[in-house]
Amino acid sequence: MTIGKKNNSVTIIECAPRDGLSALANRVATAEKAKFIEVLSASGLSAIDCVSFHHPRLNPKHADAELVMERVLKRDGTLYLGLVPDEIGCRRALSTAVDGVVTLMAVSERFQLEMLGQTIKERLNKTIPSIFESARKGGKRINAYIQTAFGCPFTGNVQPAQVIDMAARLAYLGADRISFVDNPGMATPKQVKGLMTEVLQLGMEVEISVHFHDTRGAALANCIAAYEVGIRSFDTAVGGLSRALIGAPTTDIGRSNIPTEDLVHVFETMGVSTGIDLDALLRSVEMAEKLAGAPLPGHILRAGANLNLPLQKPN
Amino acid sequence: MTIGKKNNSVTIIECAPRDGLSALANRVATAEKAKFIEVLSASGLSAIDCVSFHHPRLNPKHADAELVMERVLKRDGTLYLGLVPDEIGCRRALSTAVDGVVTLMAVSERFQLEMLGQTIKERLNKTIPSIFESARKGGKRINAYIQTAFGCPFTGNVQPAQVIDMAARLAYLGADRISFVDNPGMATPKQVKGLMTEVLQLGMEVEISVHFHDTRGAALANCIAAYEVGIRSFDTAVGGLSRALIGAPTTDIGRSNIPTEDLVHVFETMGVSTGIDLDALLRSVEMAEKLAGAPLPGHILRAGANLNLPLQKPN
Numbered sequence: 243m244t245i246g247k248k249n250n251s252v253t254i255i256e257c258a259p260r261d262g263l264s265a266l267a268n269r270v271a272t273a274e275k276a277k278f279i280e281v282l283s284a285s286g287l288s289a290i291d292c293v294s295f296h297h298p299r300l301n302p303k304h305a306d307a308e309l310v311m312e313r314v315l316k317r318d319g320t321l322y323l324g325l326v327p328d329e330i331g332c333r334r335a336l337s338t339a340v341d342g343v344v345t346l347m348a349v350s351e352r353f354q355l356e357m358l359g360q361t362i363k364e365r366l367n368k369t370i371p372s373i374f375e376s377a378r379k380g381g382k383r384i385n386a387y388i389q390t391a392f393g394c395p396f397t398g399n400v401q402p403a404q405v406i407d408m409a410a411r412l413a414y415l416g417a418d419r420i421s422f423v424d425n426p427g428m429a430t431p432k433q434v435k436g437l438m439t440e441v442l443q444l445g446m447e448v449e450i451s452v453h454f455h456d457t458r459g460a461a462l463a464n465c466i467a468a469y470e471v472g473i474r475s476f477d478t479a480v481g482g483l484s485r486a487l488i489g490a491p492t493t494d495i496g497r498s499n500i501p502t503e504d505l506v507h508v509f510e511t512m513g514v515s516t517g518i519d520l521d522a523l524l525r526s527v528e529m530a531e532k533l534a535g536a537p538l539p540g541h542i543l544r545a546g547a548n549l550n551l552p553l554q555k556p557n
Numbered sequence: 558m559t560i561g562k563k564n565n566s567v568t569i570i571e572c573a574p575r576d577g578l579s580a581l582a583n584r585v586a587t588a589e590k591a592k593f594i595e596v597l598s599a600s601g602l603s604a605i606d607c608v609s610f611h612h613p614r615l616n617p618k619h620a621d622a623e624l625v626m627e628r629v630l631k632r633d634g635t636l637y638l639g640l641v642p643d644e645i646g647c648r649r650a651l652s653t654a655v656d657g658v659v660t661l662m663a664v665s666e667r668f669q670l671e672m673l674g675q676t677i678k679e680r681l682n683k684t685i686p687s688i689f690e691s692a693r694k695g696g697k698r699i700n701a702y703i704q705t706a707f708g709c710p711f712t713g714n715v716q717p718a719q720v721i722d723m724a725a726r727l728a729y730l731g732a733d734r735i736s737f738v739d740n741p742g743m744a745t746p747k748q749v750k751g752l753m754t755e756v757l758q759l760g761m762e763v764e765i766s767v768h769f770h771d772t773r774g775a776a777l778a779n780c781i782a783a784y785e786v787g788i789r790s791f792d793t794a795v796g797g798l799s800r801a802l803i804g805a806p807t808t809d810i811g812r813s814n815i816p817t818e819d820l821v822h823v824f825e826t827m828g829v830s831t832g833i834d835l836d837a838l839l840r841s842v843e844m845a846e847k848l849a850g851a852p853l854p855g856h857i858l859r860a861g862a863n864l865n866l867p868l869q870k871p872n
Contacts, residue, residue, distance in 0.1 A: 393863070428863045431781045432827040458863065459819035459856040463778035466746045504774035512747040541774040548708070548743045548773065 251515040253288050253475040255421075255451060256502055258530055260291040260325055260344075262483030264303035270533055272306045276313035279322070281529050282480065285522035287502075289321040291344055291477075295331035311338040323385060327358070332373045335382065342383030345373055347412065349404050350394035353425070357389070366411060374416050386417040387453065392437065393428035402437050409441055412448075419449040421477055424464070427457020431467035439471045453477035454500055455484075456539070461500040462508065469514070478502035480523065481530040481538030501540030503527055511548045520547060566830040568603050568790040570736075570766060571817055573845055575606040575640055575659075577798030579618040585848055587621045591628035594637070596844050597795065600837035602817075604636040606659055606792075610646035626653040638700060642673070647688045650697065657698030660688055662727065664719050665709035668740070672704070681726060689731050701732040702768065707752065708743035717752050724756055727763075734764040736792055739779070742772020746782035754786045768792035769815055770799075771854070776815040777823065784829070793817040795838065796845040796853030816855030818842055826863045835862060 259279050263270050270278075279292050292314070298305035307324060316322060316339060324340040326332040335343050347362075347370055348354040354362050360369065370386075377384050391405050409420055422441070434452070441450055452468045452475075454461040465476055482498035503523050506516045520542070527543045537544075574594050578585050585593075594607050607629070613620035622639060631637060631654060639655040641647040650658050662677075662685055663669040669677050675684065685701075692699050706720050724735055737756070749767070756765055767783045767790075769776040780791055797813035818838050821831045835857070842858045852859075 427860065428826075430823050430827045431778075457856065457860045458822060459777055459816065460823045462774055463746075463781045463823070466778045466782070501774065507773060508745055508775045508778070511743075512745045541772065545742065545772045 249474075250513060251474070251517065252469065252509055253449075253451075254502060254506065254516055254518060255289040255291060255323075255475065255477045256282055256287045256480065257291040257453075257477050257499060258282070258479035258481070258483045258502070258526075260294050260304070260323075261499060262479050262481075262530065263533065264294065264301055265484055266303070266534055268535065269303060272309045272313060274533065275306070275310045276315075278526070278529055278533065279310070279314050280317075281526045282523075283317040283320040285520075285526060286518045287320055287523075288517060289323060289342075291323045291325065292340065294325040294327075295334045296325070296327050297330070300327075308334065308338050311340055314339070321383065323383075326373060326377075328369060329372050329376065332376045336376065336380035340382065342385055342418070343373070343377045344385045344387060345370060346387050346389055347408065348389040348394075349400045349408055350390040350397055352396045353390045353394050356396065366408075370412070371415055378416060383418045384416060385419045385421065386412045387421050387423050388412070389423045390425055391422035392424040392433060393426055395426035395428075402440060405437060406440055406444065409446070410444060413444075413446040417448055419451055419475070420446075421451035421453045421475075423453040423477075424455055424461075427455035427461070429454060429464050430460060431463050434464045434467040435471050438468050438473050442472050449475055451475035451477055456482065456498050456500055462504060465500060465505055466508070469509075476500075476505060478505050480527045481534070481540040481543070483530045483534060483538055498539050501527075501538070501542075503540050503542040507542045507547060564789075565828060566789070566832065567784065567824055568764075568766075569817060569821065569831055569833060570604040570606060570638075570790065570792045571597055571602045571795065572606040572768075572792055572814060573597070573794035573796070573798045573817070573841075575609050575619070575638075576814060577794050577796075577845065578848065579609065579616055580799060581618075581849055583850065584618060587624045587628060589848065590621070590625045591630075593841070593844055593848065594625070594629050595632075596841045597838075598632040598635040600835075600841060601833045602635055602838075603832060604638060604657075606638045606640065607655065609640040609642075610649045611640070611642050612645070615642075623649065623653050626655055629654070636698065638698075641688060641692075643684060644687050644691065647691050651691065651695035655697065657700055657733070658688070658692045659700045659702060660685060661702050661704055662723065663704040663709075664715050664723055665705040665712055667711045668705045668709050671711065681723075685727070686730055693731060698733045699731055700734045700736065701727045702736050702738050703727070704738045705740055706737035707739040707748060708741055710741035710743075717755060720752060721755055721759065725759060725761070728759075728761040732763055734766055734790070735761075736766035736768045736790075738768040738792075739770055739776075742770035742776070744769060744779050745775060746778050749779045749782040750786050753783050753788050757787050764790055766790035766792055771797065771813050771815055777819060780815060780820055781823070784824075791815075791820060793820050796842045796849070796855045796858070798845045798849060798853055813854050816842075816853070816857075818855050818857040822857045822862060
């Protein structure tokens with residue numbers, strides 16, 4: 243349980259293999275994907291979002307999800323996750339070696355309809371309970387994303403009360419972890435502190451995580467804000483590699499996930515333990531840049547670690 | 558006086574004309590520099606660091622400092638500043654229309670010797686008092702930079718007690734504003750809160766400002782941390798344009814100043830008033846990109862403002 247922890251260690255959930263690789267123009271070979279996941283896990287990451295079980299027509303880049311999970315050499319201490327958009331995706335996930343499923347559920351009705359093709363009512367009353375039940379029976383951990391938790395790209399503000407209700411409902415249905423997602427990158431540190439304080443006050447027996455996009459440059463500040471009110475679990479992607487980079491030049495860093503190495507670096511410099519070996523993590527950033535064929539937005543690979551960290555490089 | 562203000566408005570000091578334009582490979586024409594400063598001031602910025610009075614051999618890009626200040630149409634409500642590295646530079650500044658001078662003083666002896674060619678003792682006992690006295694007699698405001706306030710790129714950690722002593726000394730000598738500079742981009746939010754709390758507790762009758770570099774991705778988080786403990790003045794540069802971009806590809810965003818528009822945007826979204834018109838500010842980001850001939854690291858020009866702000870654009 244990670245609720246409102248007062249201690250100073252955090253959990254990082256790496257999303258680049260699932261959220262990032264599908265962003266690339268080129269198709270990445272199954273063996274390369276498996277290798278990337280292995281290089282990531284070697285750094286000590288405790289959870290990796292590896293694949294998506296979307297219908298191959300909707301997300302052809304992940305058509306080999308089962309093959310990737312067959313190929314990956316799993317490491318003890320790392321949880322391997324797969325995104326399941328629907329019941330069919332969940333059934334596929336159950337046949338693989340993933341340790342947990344990741345489900346999507348938006349607070350904004352408009353976002354839900356546009357991105358998931360269902361109303362909130364349909365999804366929350368039928369699809370989600372059905373996925374959760376299958377996953378539980380299949381012995382998989384359940385990770386729930388609350389999308390548009392900090393605002394909707396179509397309609398702007400969302401009501402915090404709705405986000406809280408959604409979280410309580412997903413916890414009641416059996417989620418092991420709930421991650422609050424800022425899809426449009428609209429969140430501010432002040433907003434994060436307010437909402438996450440309310441969430442933690444629910445006292446749910448669920449791991450609470452945050453997932454920020456750096457669309458407007460505030461993602462790392464938002465992570466620090468969440469940490470300061472007691473959040474100890476964060477979704478990130480090495481290099482900032484993420485779906486949002488589709489079709490965008492790499493200088494358009496606007497829509498990327500927060501680079502794992504930047505967050506690990508600032509936490510470790512502040513004495514907050516991530517359990518991750520930064521040098522090993524930087525090898526996976528290098529691999530991500532090689533797969534992307536371009537520099538990614540993360541800072542630490544080029545800047546080197548802070549001189550005050552033991553594992554430093556010349557500045 | 559801006560010490561530990563409890564109210565929610567902030568002051569932004571724009572550094573791109575001085576810190577940024579000298580970074581460009583190409584030489585910017587005097588008229589273009591003046592125009593850039595005018596476009597910036599039109600957004601409502603209360604202070605702009607415009608030129609440097611370095612010896613033209615050391616900083617040829619600012620050889621036309623006097624001509625720039627002659628050309629600029631000054632706007633009421635904006636302070637126009639010029640960097641003076643030494644007494645000769647100060648004498649030059651006094652002959653121009655700048656409202657204030659900016660002086661440099663490092664906490665790290667090694668940095669001082671390498672970058673300013675003086676020991677701390679020489680500089681603090683002779684050069685700085687002499688510059689301050691000339692500036693005061695000339696009716697100019699005195700802005701003092703404490704360099705390496707959060708760490709030295711050569712030697713790592715600095716002692717907070719030394720930074721505090723330096724601040725007290727500069728205040729005693731008559732500085733109107735003291736800005737704490739993180740040259741190597743090593744600061745963390747935790748460190749910022751600690752040091753700036755100590756600084757504010759001195760109760761000095763001086764405006765206290767922070768100047769972060771985004772070398773490791775934490776600059777905006779550091780500004781928010783400073784704000785949370787009571788700092789209300791921030792040094793930034795539109796687009797992130799800064800000296801650190803010299804010779805670096807623009808995708809190497811590591812060493813840039815914090816983009817003015819990103820900080821203004823997050824503050825305004827949180828209800829913190831900057832006094833700056835974001836739309837007008839974005840015109841100066843466009844001009845900065847045109848002068849640089851390349852996209853700059855700032856997010857808001859491409860991402861658009863948050864939907865929840867009145868001045869929004871479609872996301």
